[in-house]
Amino acid sequence: MTLRKDIEQLSRPALVRLSALPKPVIPIATIVLLAVGVLAPVGVGMAALLICFLWVAWLGYLSWPVVTGGQRAIRVVMLLLIMAVAASRFL
Numbered sequence: 001m002t003l004r005k006d007i008e009q010l011s012r013p014a015l016v017r018l019s020a021l022p023k024p025v026i027p028i029a030t031i032v033l034l035a036v037g038v039l040a041p042v043g044v045g046m047a048a049l050l051i052c053f054l055w056v057a058w059l060g061y062l063s064w065p066v067v068t069g070g071q072r073a074i075r076v077v078m079l080l081l082i083m084a085v086a087a088s089r090f091l
Contacts, residue, residue, distance in 0.1 A: 011062060030055065034085070042089055049086045053079060 001009075018026065030052060037049035060075035067075070 008062065011058070015062070034082070037082075037085060037089075045089055046086060049082055049089070053082045053086070056082065 033048045033052035033055070037045045037052060039045070040048060056075065056078050060079070063075075064072065
């Protein structure tokens with residue numbers, strides 16, 4: 001198997017559970033993680049930003065083959081923004 005197929009196979013149970021949640025849960029959870037990342041003390045904030053980064057990267061990786069160029073750009077920009085927020089926390 002390829003790495004992509006392995007990751008897709010490992011992700012399948014989590015994706016099934018996530019798809020059963022009400023639609024607003026995922027965007028709200030992402031916003032909450034970003035808010036905690038910005039507003040919480042540095043240690044907690046960085047952990048929240050790391051989780052948010054990994055979350056967006058994971059979903060972006062899984063959806064990459066089926067999204068268009070504009071949607072791909074949005075995913076990349078989101079990751080860059082999360083990294084910028086994390087970098088600004090160190091300054």
